[in-house]
Amino acid sequence: MNSSPSFRRIASNYLFTGRHLVKHPLVTVRADGRIESVETCAAPDGRPGVEFYAGVLVPGLINVHCHLELSYLRGAIAQGGGFAAFARSIGRVRGQFSEQERTAAIAAADARMWAEGMQAVGDVANGDSAFAVKARSRLSYRTFAEVFGLHTDSTDEQRRLLRYPETSLTPHSIYSVQDALFREICAEGDEPLSIHFMETPAEAELFEQRGELWEWYRKAGFTCDFLHYGSPARRIVESVPADRSVILVHNCCVNQQDIDLIMNHFTAPVWWCLCPGSNRYISRLVPPVE
Numbered sequence: 001m002n003s004s005p006s007f008r009r010i011a012s013n014y015l016f017t018g019r020h021l022v023k024h025p026l027v028t029v030r031a032d033g034r035i036e037s038v039e040t041c042a043a044p045d046g047r048p049g050v051e052f053y054a055g056v057l058v059p060g061l062i063n064v065h066c067h068l069e070l071s072y073l074r075g076a077i078a079q080g081g082g083f084a085a086f087a088r089s090i091g092r093v094r095g096q097f098s099e100q101e102r103t104a105a106i107a108a109a110d111a112r113m114w115a116e117g118m119q120a121v122g123d124v125a126n127g128d129s130a131f132a133v134k135a136r137s138r139l140s141y142r143t144f145a146e147v148f149g150l151h152t153d154s155t156d157e158q159r160r161l162l163r164y165p166e167t168s169l170t171p172h173s174i175y176s177v178q179d180a181l182f183r184e185i186c187a188e189g190d191e192p193l194s195i196h197f198m199e200t201p202a203e204a205e206l207f208e209q210r211g212e213l214w215e216w217y218r219k220a221g222f223t224c225d226f227l228h229y230g231s232p233a234r235r236i237v238e239s240v241p242a243d244r245s246v247i248l249v250h251n252c253c254v255n256q257q258d259i260d261l262i263m264n265h266f267t268a269p270v271w272w273c274l275c276p277g278s279n280r281y282i283s284r285l286v287p288p289v290e
Contacts, residue, residue, distance in 0.1 A: 006031050011044035012057040025057060026050065060119025064273040065194065065249045068123045069130040072097045072105035079281050083200045084212050086282045106133045114138050122194060122247065124170075131164050141166060144194040147185055148172030150222045155185065170194045174235045175203050175213055179226040183239050192245040192271075195236070198258070199250035200283060203232050233258040237265040247271040250278070252285035 008029045015025035015038065026041040044050045070090075077089040097105075110133050113121060120140040123130065134141045145161040147169060161167055168191035171177040177185070186193060198204070205211025207227050217224065229235035233254075240246055245268040262270060274287045 007036055009047065009050045010057065011041060011047075011050050011052045013054060014056045016056055016058045018059055021056070027057065058117065061117045063113055063118050063121045064247060064271065065275055066113075066121050066123045068106055068109055068121070068134070069102075069125060069127060071109035072102040074105065074109075080284055082212075082283050083202065084216060102129060103133075106130050110134070110137050110139065124194065125161055125167070126158075128161070131161075134164075142192075143167040144170040146170055146172050146194075147181065148176040150176065150178060150217070150224065152177070153181060155181070168192075172196060173203075174226075174232045175206055175224075178224070179239075182226065182235075186240045186244060190244065192247055193240065194247040194249060194273075197236070197248040197251055198232055198253040199279075200285070201253050204253065207231050207235075231258075233261045237261055240266075242267045245269045245271075247273050249273045250275050251287045252279055252283065254288065 010027045010029060012025055013023070015022040015027065022038070022040065024040045024042045024044075026039045026044060026047070028036040028039075030036050041047060041050075044052050073090065073093065076093050076096075077086060081089070106129065114137070118139060120142070123134070123141050123143050124146050125131075125143050126146055131143075134143070143161070143164060143166060145158040145167055147155050147158050148171070155169055158169055162169070168189060169185050170193045171182050171185050173196035174182075200212070202211045202213040206213040206217075206224070207230055208214075209227065226235060229238055236246070236248075242265055244266075246266065248262070248270065251272050251274060272287075274289065276286075279285050279287070
């Protein structure tokens, strides 16, 4: 006979609901993980079978933007060099790791996220390497098959990843995909898009034909057919349907005018993902959270 309890009762000093702190919470959780009830109880030690954890209970965390397949690069690139230096360093060092090292790093990162309290992950994929780990993970993954490259004119390479569950296409950023392909991706389907946005000042400067990205592209012989939009925010609102949910990632250099333009365009949810750890590591820039 199975005598295991069908639920758990968990108490703490506080519960963070996502908006508010509740003092002396008592949470009843079903065996399948669903929340049965949330009560308050000032003396949980008088209740039989109650587990008490000092501190604050929080809902499962969501890592909105992750590059799981690049976990092997952890600590391999110098900090604080800025975005262009970071991107060039990836190209230089990525060939220095074996397949075994890459696979081990992916598994370790997945385990670390679970141990740190995450329940779900929005993961960016350019290849197959992380899907085996994701398939057996305790985390729930939504995978964004990322399209990028100014010489790329189709999504054929990324579409092969759509055979994996909970996977959909997304453009990498407003500066790395030409106009027709960007608009095609944004118009297809109804899954959320995840777009790197205003991570550095160079993204806005590109539309003014100056700055670090502009010089990089000019020297490499790249041309951009989307500069007529005039700004990154204007490209977003004129290319992405209003009823398409979008995650904008980084946002270090947005201003109030950008925010107003974007929020006034969309009827679907817009999620501003801030990536403080990544921003601190790469550029030291801080999003204007106020």
